[in-house]
Amino acid sequence: MSKxxxxxxxxxxxxxxxxxxxxxxxxxxxxxxxxxILSNPKFQDHGETLAMKGLTFxxxxxxxxxxxxxxxxxxxxxxxxxxxxxxxxxxxADKKYDxxxxxxxxxxxxxxxxxxxxxxxxxxxxxxxxxxGFKETxxxxxxxxxxxxNGWLGYAVSYHLLNDHTMAxxxxxxxRQCTSEHVAYESSELALFENFLLCEAGxxxxxxxxxxxxxxxxxxxxxxxxxWAKLLExxxxxxxxxxxxxxxxxxxxxxxxxxxxxxxxxxxxxxEERLAIYSYVALKRPFASLPKxxxxxxxxxxxxxxxxxxxxxxxxxxxFAPLFNLxxxxxxxxxxxxxxxxxxxxxxxxxxxxxxxxxEDSEPAPPSVEIWLLVYLAHHYSFTHxxxxxxxxxxxxxxxxxxxxxxxxxxxxxxxxxxxxxxxAQWVNEGRLLDTADRxxxxxxxxxxxxxxxxxxxxxxCRKFTREGMNAxxxxxxxxxxxxxxxxxxxxxxxxxxxxxLKKCHExxxxxxxxxxxxxxxxxxxxxKTTLRAYxxxxxxxxxxxxxxxxxxxxxxxxEIYLHLxxxxxxxxxxxxxxxxxxxxxxxxxxxxxxxRKAKKKAAQLQQKEEAAAAAAAQKKDAAKxxxxxxxxxxALRPEAxxxxxxxxxxxxxxxxPLQLMASGRIETHLLAxxxxxxxxxxxxxxxxxxxxxx
Numbered sequence: 001m002s003k004x005x006x007x008x009x010x011x012x013x014x015x016x017x018x019x020x021x022x023x024x025x026x027x028x029x030x031x032x033x034x035x036x037i038l039s040n041p042k043f044q045d046h047g048e049t050l051a052m053k054g055l056t057f058x059x060x061x062x063x064x065x066x067x068x069x070x071x072x073x074x075x076x077x078x079x080x081x082x083x084x085x086x087x088x089x090x091x092x093a094d095k096k097y098d099x100x101x102x103x104x105x106x107x108x109x110x111x112x113x114x115x116x117x118x119x120x121x122x123x124x125x126x127x128x129x130x131x132x133g134f135k136e137t138x139x140x141x142x143x144x145x146x147x148x149x150n151g152w153l154g155y156a157v158s159y160h161l162l163n164d165h166t167m168a169x170x171x172x173x174x175x176r177q178c179t180s181e182h183v184a185y186e187s188s189e190l191a192l193f194e195n196f197l198l199c200e201a202g203x204x205x206x207x208x209x210x211x212x213x214x215x216x217x218x219x220x221x222x223x224x225x226x227x228w229a230k231l232l233e234x235x236x237x238x239x240x241x242x243x244x245x246x247x248x249x250x251x252x253x254x255x256x257x258x259x260x261x262x263x264x265x266x267x268x269x270x271x272e273e274r275l276a277i278y279s280y281v282a283l284k285r286p287f288a289s290l291p292k293x294x295x296x297x298x299x300x301x302x303x304x305x306x307x308x309x310x311x312x313x314x315x316x317x318x319x320f321a322p323l324f325n326l327x328x329x330x331x332x333x334x335x336x337x338x339x340x341x342x343x344x345x346x347x348x349x350x351x352x353x354x355x356x357x358x359x360e361d362s363e364p365a366p367p368s369v370e371i372w373l374l375v376y377l378a379h380h381y382s383f384t385h386x387x388x389x390x391x392x393x394x395x396x397x398x399x400x401x402x403x404x405x406x407x408x409x410x411x412x413x414x415x416x417x418x419x420x421x422x423x424x425a426q427w428v429n430e431g432r433l434l435d436t437a438d439r440x441x442x443x444x445x446x447x448x449x450x451x452x453x454x455x456x457x458x459x460x461x462c463r464k465f466t467r468e469g470m471n472a473x474x475x476x477x478x479x480x481x482x483x484x485x486x487x488x489x490x491x492x493x494x495x496x497x498x499x500x501x502l503k504k505c506h507e508x509x510x511x512x513x514x515x516x517x518x519x520x521x522x523x524x525x526x527x528x529k530t531t532l533r534a535y536x537x538x539x540x541x542x543x544x545x546x547x548x549x550x551x552x553x554x555x556x557x558x559x560e561i562y563l564h565l566x567x568x569x570x571x572x573x574x575x576x577x578x579x580x581x582x583x584x585x586x587x588x589x590x591x592x593x594x595x596x597r598k599a600k601k602k603a604a605q606l607q608q609k610e611e612a613a614a615a616a617a618a619q620k621k622d623a624a625k626x627x628x629x630x631x632x633x634x635x636a637l638r639p640e641a642x643x644x645x646x647x648x649x650x651x652x653x654x655x656x657x658p659l660q661l662m663a664s665g666r667i668e669t670h671l672l673a674x675x676x677x678x679x680x681x682x683x684x685x686x687x688x689x690x691x692x693x694x695x
Contacts, residue, residue: 005046005077011037018052022059030056047077051086058090066090081111088120095517097124101133113144122154123523126161129543134158149179150527156197157532161539165201169194186530188219193532195227204234222251229261238265253281253288274298293326296336304336309343313357316347316372317365321406323372324379331383341380348373371397375410382414390414405431405441412448421452432461439465443483450487453495458488480511482550489557498561498570499639505558506637509655512551516542547662555655559672562645562652566679570643652676 007015014033021030034053037043050073058066070090074083088103104121108114118141125134135158142151152175159168172194176187191214198207208231211224218224229244242265249258259278268274278291285291296308315323330336347357351373355364374397381390394411401407408431415424425448432438432445442465449458459472462484466475476484485504492501519542526535545551645651656676659669 005043005048005080007037007043007046011040011043015049015052018049018056022052022056025059027056027060045072045076047073047075047080048082049073050076051080051083055086055089058093063090063094079110081107081114081117084110085114085117085120092120092124097128100124101128101130115141115144118144119524123520126523126539127520131158131161135162149175149530150524153527153530153532157527157536160197160200160536165197166203169197169201172197184219187217189530189532191217192220192223192227196533196536199227199231204231207231208235222248225251233261233265238267241265249281250284253285254290256290256294259291259294271298271300271303275303296327296330305339305343308340309357312340312343312376313347316357316369316376319368319372321372321375324376324383328383337384341384344373344376344380348377371400371404374400375406378410378414382417385417387414387418403434405435405438407431408434409441409444412444416448416451421448425449425452425454429461436464446484447487450484450491453491455488455491458484477507480514482508482511482554486550486553489554493557493561497639498565499643502558502561502642503637503639505554505561505655506642508550508554509558512545512548515545544662546658552659552663552666555659556668556672558655559652559676562648562655563675563679565643565645565648566652569648649676649680 014036018030018033018037021027021033031053034049034056037046037049038053043049050069054066054069054071054073056066057063057069067090070083070087073080074087077083084103084107088100088107091097091100091103101121101124104117104124107117108121111117118137122134122137122141125131125137135155138151138154138158141148142155145151152171156168156171156175159165159171172190176190176194191210195207195211195214198204198210208228211218211228211231215224225244225248229241229248232238232241232244242262245258245261245265248255249262252258259281262277263274266273266277268277275295278295281288281291292307292311296304296311299307312323312327315326327340330340348370350356350358351365351370353359357365357369374393378390378393378397381387381393391411391414394407394414397404398407398411408427412424412426412428412431415421415427425445428441428445428448432441435441442461446458446461449455449461462476463472466472466479473488485508489501489504489508492498492504519538522535522538526532526538653676656669656673659666660673663669
């Protein structure tokens with residue numbers, strides 16, 4: 001309780017009930033109790049009660065009233081840590097993290113040992129990557145509560161993030177020696193994280209000794225064996241490491257990385273020695289398919305022909321449609337491409353003559369094999385740019401079995417590879433109609449429709465798998481379906497509908513912002529669950545999030561559009577002026593009229609939705625006030641507002657900055673930066689980026 005505005009025992013008890021009601025989410029009762037205190041003339045300006053009233057308003061979605069009450073409370077009692085803490089909570093809820101940190105620091109000046117404020121401050125510091133501040137805060141929490149596990153773990157993680165791995169490992173080691181709690185999983189995770197820290201510090205021998213000493217503590221045997229093998233390999237003991245990798249291969253013979261590790265540690269010199277590794281695994285694990293596939297990468301001559309034939313015939317008999325995907329990596333070798341084509345064509349010819357793969361075979365092949373041979377040949381010819389042969393094969397297959405969905409998808413892919421997205425979408429849609437419950441076929445059809453600039457048809461196609469009664473584009477945006485939005489943005493750009501394209505780009509950019517915000521929930525959760533290795537991996541992932549290809553493609557497109565808008569500024573009447581202009585042909589005028597009619601129809605639908613939302617808001621005022629910020633954000637992403645920006649280069653720079661941090665190794669980043677800064681007449685930055693691109 002504040003010293004400057006103390007409450008009598010009766011009012012103090014009521015104030016405690018306000019706190020309890022807020023914790024139990026009984027907000028209306030909390031407001032009633034606040035009113036009891038504030039209705040007393042002596043305490044009508046009691047700062048902490050006003051602050052709690054504002055915090056309750058915020059929980060109910062009444063943000064404007066919340067800020068008004070909290071500011072009143074802070075003005076009445078600026079020496080109260082509760083008022084500053086509550087103000088920080090409001091700022092954090094609005095994602096104003098820098099302001100929230102300032103509020104928490106002011107609160108700590110008045111109450112330095114408040115655990116809740118220290119915890120809230122540490123969460124914001126790690127979210128904003130204020131690592132030095134995070135370390136100091138976690139140390140203060142450890143001092144106040146040395147018996148709590150989270151204090152030790154948070155302090156160790158803070159040193160690890162500052163790259164002081166030795167100190168972090170020492171803190172964890174000290175905690176493990178002092179604690180009497182020994183939960184199997186948690187002890188295992190702590191031991192593995194401590195070992196991870198020693199590896200990060202480059203103390204590989206200490207890490208190996210530590211791992212062997214904690215063999216009975218670590219319950220994750222897979223991670224234990226993998227770490228043990230890697231440490232032995234780093235320490236120059238390849239023979240011992242190879243034995244462990246072979247054990248891992250027996251556990252999971254479908255893991256490609258284990259085969260690479262075995263070859264790296266055993267160093268086979270000849271083709272026979274390499275083949276012996278895979279033959280041993282295939283003998284011990286006869287149902288494993290990967291060792292039989294990997295030998296095809298390095299075998300040559302008769303061995304290759306024999307094993308490749310056995311491998312392909314097995315999957316032809318099974319009717320395995322994705323066989324081409326398994327062999328696709330072999331197509332980087334021209335000799336193997338020629339061999340595969342010759343063998344499959346030979347199978348087809350032999351099958352048509354004697355019903356067998358080879359004339360010398362004892363048993364005939366099933367009739368269904370013919371269609372899978374045609375499917376593979378169509379893939380083969382399509383990949384080698386023999387489009388006519390590919391179409392002949394797939395057409396023959398469709399005549400043989402016209403109800404097989406994969407054939408129509410394959411024909412669509414062939415047309416896609418030939419560059420004809422209209423026919424590609426048409427044929428994939430034919431396959432989709434054969435199986436309307438297949439989500440993958442539906443998505444592939446929508447993708448090809450977008451690439452052929454049939455946006456409305458694509459949205460209608462996607463609606464079959466989105467929430468009923470809602471706009472498909474809005475639902476896909478909520479689901480963060482970025483492949484759809486990326487294809488939409490490029491389609492709008494090809495049609496020179498710059499506003500709609502920018503809207504999709506900003507929506508995708510918002511997904512990355514949301515992903516960054518979502519890590520907030522894991523800062524405390526991972527400490528509590530002791531999943532420290534996964535937590536560090538999450539932080540590193542978030543730091544590199546905008547290096548993802550989706551973001552690069554989106555940012556590149558957005559920058560190109562903003563550069564175009566800088567050179568050709570748009571106005572609200574551009575469309576109307578073009579429609580009335582005499583320089584347009586009749587067909588162009590008709591297209592523009594249709595476009596305007598569709599826009600009016602869409603606006604009418606939007607107005608109906610807004611009226612329905614307004615009616616719902618009248619019934620539920622709290623829900624309406626919560627959605628005010630979302631409405632403002634929607635207004636900011638209106639295509640008309642985006643395309644009429646007065647500062648297109650500044651908007652382009654917002655997309656460029658993450659690329660300069662995360663994609664500086666790509667020449668496109670420096671070329672875009674050069675174009676932007678040269679148009680801004682900022683020649684120092686432009687020349688710097690040009691030199692960076694040259695490097």
